[in-house]
Amino acid sequence: MFIKIAEEDSLNVDTKHSLTISESAFGIKYLNNSLLRSTISKTLNQQFSIDSSDLIPGIYEGGFKIWECTEQLIKYLRSSSVDFAGKRVLDLGCGAGLLGILAIILKSSVVHFQDYNEEVLKLLTSRNVHLNLLPESCTVEYIAGDWSKFPYSLKYDIILSSETIYNTSSYETIHSLLAECLKPTGVAFIAAKNYYFGVGGSVNLFQEFVASKGIFDVQKVHSINTGMTLIEQRILALDAKYNVHRAPRIPGFRSLYLKRRSQILKNRKSEIDPVVRKQYLKTRSFLLSLRYGHIADSKSRSLGYRSSSQVTIESTASHSGTYRYSSQSSLRYHIPELTQDGMVPTWAAEASRAMAGGGSLYDNYAFSGMHHIFDVHKNIVTCVKFANDDLSRLASSSLDGSLALHQVLPDPETLFVLKHVAGVTGFCWSSSNELIMSCSEDGFTRLFTSANGQCVRSIRDRFSVPVLCCLFQPINNNMIVTGNCKNYLQFFNSSTGKLCKNAQSKLSAPVLCLCFDVNGNTLWAGDEKGFITSFIYNNEVSRLTRARKIAVSVGRPVTSISMRQWVNREARDPSLLVNCAANFLAIYRITSDDGALNLKQSFIVQHQKYNVKSTFCPLMSFRQGACIVSGSEDGVVYFFNTDRSHKACINKLLGHSSAVIDVNFNSDESLLASCDATGIVIVWKREN
Numbered sequence: 001m002f003i004k005i006a007e008e009d010s011l012n013v014d015t016k017h018s019l020t021i022s023e024s025a026f027g028i029k030y031l032n033n034s035l036l037r038s039t040i041s042k043t044l045n046q047q048f049s050i051d052s053s054d055l056i057p058g059i060y061e062g063g064f065k066i067w068e069c070t071e072q073l074i075k076y077l078r079s080s081s082v083d084f085a086g087k088r089v090l091d092l093g094c095g096a097g098l099l100g101i102l103a104i105i106l107k108s109s110v111v112h113f114q115d116y117n118e119e120v121l122k123l124l125t126s127r128n129v130h131l132n133l134l135p136e137s138c139t140v141e142y143i144a145g146d147w148s149k150f151p152y153s154l155k156y157d158i159i160l161s162s163e164t165i166y167n168t169s170s171y172e173t174i175h176s177l178l179a180e181c182l183k184p185t186g187v188a189f190i191a192a193k194n195y196y197f198g199v200g201g202s203v204n205l206f207q208e209f210v211a212s213k214g215i216f217d218v219q220k221v222h223s224i225n226t227g228m229t230l231i232e233q234r235i236l237a238l239d240a241k242y243n244v245h246r247a248p249r250i251p252g253f254r255s256l257y258l259k260r261r262s263q264i265l266k267n268r269k270s271e272i273d274p275v276v277r278k279q280y281l282k283t284r285s286f287l288l289s290l291r292y293g294h295i296a297d298s299k300s301r302s303l304g305y306r307s308s309s310q311v312t313i314e315s316t317a318s319h320s321g322t323y324r325y326s327s328q329s330s331l332r333y334h335i336p337e338l339t340q341d342g343m344v345p346t347w348a349a350e351a352s353r354a355m356a357g358g359g360s361l362y363d364n365y366a367f368s369g370m371h372h373i374f375d376v377h378k379n380i381v382t383c384v385k386f387a388n389d390d391l392s393r394l395a396s397s398s399l400d401g402s403l404a405l406h407q408v409l410p411d412p413e414t415l416f417v418l419k420h421v422a423g424v425t426g427f428c429w430s431s432s433n434e435l436i437m438s439c440s441e442d443g444f445t446r447l448f449t450s451a452n453g454q455c456v457r458s459i460r461d462r463f464s465v466p467v468l469c470c471l472f473q474p475i476n477n478n479m480i481v482t483g484n485c486k487n488y489l490q491f492f493n494s495s496t497g498k499l500c501k502n503a504q505s506k507l508s509a510p511v512l513c514l515c516f517d518v519n520g521n522t523l524w525a526g527d528e529k530g531f532i533t534s535f536i537y538n539n540e541v542s543r544l545t546r547a548r549k550i551a552v553s554v555g556r557p558v559t560s561i562s563m564r565q566w567v568n569r570e571a572r573d574p575s576l577l578v579n580c581a582a583n584f585l586a587i588y589r590i591t592s593d594d595g596a597l598n599l600k601q602s603f604i605v606q607h608q609k610y611n612v613k614s615t616f617c618p619l620m621s622f623r624q625g626a627c628i629v630s631g632s633e634d635g636v637v638y639f640f641n642t643d644r645s646h647k648a649c650i651n652k653l654l655g656h657s658s659a660v661i662d663v664n665f666n667s668d669e670s671l672l673a674s675c676d677a678t679g680i681v682i683v684w685k686r687e688n
Contacts, residue, residue: 027105028074030066030096030128066096069191069233070162074102076222076235077160077189084108087157090181092147092164092174097125099160100140101132110139112154118144147173152180159188166192166201171209178238179215188238189221203234210238365617365627365639365651371671371685372412376404381675382611383426386666387433393450394666394673395436396681399423403438405450408671408683416453420444425468430477437480437494439467445482447494459497462490469513475520476539479503483511489525489535491542503544507533512611515561517574522547522595526558530580534595547594556582560613563590575600577628579612585630587642603648606634610677613662619669629672631660637674637684655682 077099084106091100094113103111113125121142129140143150147170159182164174178188192203203220210218222235377398387393392409403418422441429436435456439445443464447457459480461467466485473479473491479500481491489511491503509529516523516537523535523544531554534547552558560579574590576597585605588597605612614630626642627650637653637660658677665672672684 027132028098028101029131030098031124031131066098068163069193069235070095070098072222072224072233073160073162073189073191073235074098076191077102077106080221082158082187082189084158088112088155088183090114090154090156090159092159092161092177094125095120095162097128099162100125101129101134103158103160104129104134104138104140105132107135108138108158110141112141112143112156114143114150116144116146147177150177150181152177154181155183155186156181157183157186159186161188162191163193165190165203165206168201168205168209171201171206175210175213175215179213182238188216190236190238191233192236193233203236207236366687367651367653367672367684368687369685370655371683372408373683374404374406374412374414374681375679376414376417377402377679377681379423379679380610380677381661381679381681382424383613384662384673384675384681385427385429385664386671386673387429387450388431389667390433391666391668391670393433394681394683395427395429396673396675397424397427397438398679399425399441400679401440401442403427403436403448405436405453406681408666408673412683418446418448418453418455420446422466425466426470428471430472431474432477435477437470437472439470439482441466443467445470445480445492457494457497459492459494462499463488468511471514471516473520473537473539474516474518479539479542481514481523483507483514483525485510487511487527489514489544491537491544500542503537503542505533505535505544505546507531512557512559513561513613515563515576517563517590518565522593524561524563524576524595526552526561526578528557530554530556530558530582532558532561532576532578532597534597536594548596550588550597552578552586553580553582553584556580557611559607559611562615564616577614577616579605579607579614579630581607581609581612583607585614585628585640587628601642601645601648603628603630603638603640605630605632605638607632609633610659610661612659615664617669618665618667629663629665631663631674633659635660635676637663637672653684655684656680 084103086107086109087103088110089100089103089108090112091097091103092114094100094115097113100111100113113121113129115121115125121144126142134140159178161174165171182188190206192201192206194203207218207220210216216238218236218238220234221237224233374396377396377400379398379400381396381398384394384396387395392407394406394408395404396406397403401420401423403420403424405415405418407413407415418438420438420440420442421444424438424440427436427438429450433450436448436450437445438448443461443466445459445461445467446455447459448455461482461484463484463486467482468485469483471481473481478493478495479491480494481489481503483489487507487510489505489507491500492498493500507525507527508531509527511525511527513526514523520539521537523537525533525535527533530552532550532552534550536545536547537543538545558578558580560577562577563574564577565574576588576590578586578588580586583604583606584602585607586602587600589600590596591598610633612631612633614628617627617629628640628642630638630640632638635654635656635658637656638649639651640648641650642648653672653674656674656676656678657680660674660676663672663674670686672686673681674684675681
């Protein structure tokens with residue numbers, strides 16, 4: 001954060017006690033150690049324990065000490081041809097601020113001093129700046145705090161840093177800062193020792209890390225041998241001009257490109273001549289066939305099989321009362337027997353297939369592109385959901401504390417944005433779509449009207465801890481259930497806001513996800529330790545009874561649960577769809593009324609860090625085969641055919657530049673919404 005330093009405090013310095021660096025350090029003055037010690041209060045000494053240690057990770061990062069490599073970097077910059085005139089410069093991990101002061105002397109236009117500790121900037125850095133009688137033409141500002149919270153919107157021509165790569169755990173953060181804050185033509189100079197004892201960092205390790213990211217060209221431009229084998233001081237230059245060529249690797253670039261592409265296509269959609277487009281598709285198909293060979297049409301192939309077969313239905317006189325299909329065909333094409341209920345299989349049920357649009361499962365889940373991109377959120381989008389049985393209304397929540405309601409059709413727009421004090425971890429629509437319930441890290445569950453966003457009820461968690469998930473009871477929306485980070489599952493009456501004493505239970509880990517069956521009698525709760533616990537809920541007396549505990553993957557969080565009463569015409573048993581942060585997505589068969597589960601099928605998706613979610617497709621019950629959709633941490637939206645054990649993935653949507661957290665269809669499957677870890681919500685349009 002930026003901090004303001006009173007001018008009288010900065011100028012209250014006795015210049016008789018100031019020193020110059022060796023060889024006058026090119027005229028740079030700084031406070032000597034005795035004056036520094038007299039300036040720091042006893043309280044500050046006790047807080048940082050400066051007298052006993054030069055470094056306390058996460059508390060005091062050595063800002064009151066002038067480290068050895070700083071002087072060598074100053075000498076190199078003065079002797080090299082680096083041009084500072086009119087440039088924006090950042091002194092990263094500045095401490096005494098000598099590098100930034102040099103930049104001001106060399107006529108930089110803007111210099112920012114950054115240090116972990118605000119006290120260092122107030123008591124040392126700012127005083128050294130004013131001690132040197134620097135020109136007023138340069139804008140000077142001070143930024144305190146951790147690098148992960150640095151304002152990435154700031155851009156610099158030159159970034160200077162000394163002795164900041166001593167710990168390997170900070171490499172990711174400092175690299176992200178450099179990648180975001182260096183201008184395309186910028187350069188960073190980092191001075192460090194060849195090896196740091198006790199913390200494991202080294203110049204070589206940092207060079208390898210930077211090279212593995214593929215963003216910067218890193219070179220050693222200077223080295224100083226101290227006489228010890230392992231202790232050699234080196235200066236690295238990270239050239240950001242490669243960002244121009246490697247921009248697609250930077251998070252956010254791909255989303256920016258897709259936004260602009262979507263905007264251009266939308267603006268030009270009405271201008272496209274149908275005749276020209278038809279000719280384009282024909283030419284494109286011809287060129288693809290020349291390169292990859294002719295691809296047979298699956299529909300014509302299906303017709304060919306059908307035309308060569310004569311299928312008849314004959315009633316058998318067996319006691320079981322089954323019907324049997326017989327086929328007379330030159331092809332060896334076997335049609336299996338039916339079950340006792342005589343149900344026609346989906347592949348032969350023309351009416352059912354027509355309801356779902358006909359064609360194969362792959363054809364039914366082909367998408368024409370992006371319908372719209374919403375970017376109102378500034379942090380991870382935790383959940384995205386269309387309203388129940390609705391084509392247009394869409395809501396999304398984010399860890400930036402916002403809950404947004406969007407209109408997707410006919411003209412996409414964000415209707416309003418609601419706010420929590422802390423991140424919104426999830427939400428759900430009421431059965432009538434009149435209310436939206438959201439839960440937050442601020443310890444509150446809130447109910448808003450979907451018409452105008454008015455908050456009609458705020459319910460504080462019993463323990464005032466972050467609420468991680470929430471759900472309406474499907475039969476009685478007056479009852480709501482929440483799960484918190486203190487492992488508790490709790491029912492509340494939304495009308496009164498009171499806790500139901502007989503409807504609460506403690507699990508073995510924080511509750512991450514919830515799911516009811518269609519009647520609201522069985523409740524499943526997934527936790528952070530990889531277990532699903534089932535409960536029986538009695539709506540008449542509002543009583544919750546624990547039933548079963550099922551291990552999904554011990555030690556790996558269960559992040560999403562959704563239930564479907566029957567998947568398709570052949571698979572009419574109730575099923576549970578489960579995401580687990582062990583790189584897989586699973587379908588379980590519900591085998592009893594108390595929520596017992598048996599594993600039916602699993603699919604591989606990249607999932608280890610985020611609360612990735614999945615969904616059943618709403619119209620899958622009328623199709624041959626069944627489809628589920630899931631997010632993934634590789635930035636891909638995956639479509640899986642649940643009837644396949646081999647090559648189950650039937651489609652992928654590529655468009656997100658970060659982990660896809662959640663996916664959701666509207667009621668007729670014409671639109672699919674997906675959200676990611678950078679705050680983007682993409683609405684995809686399915687082909688007609």
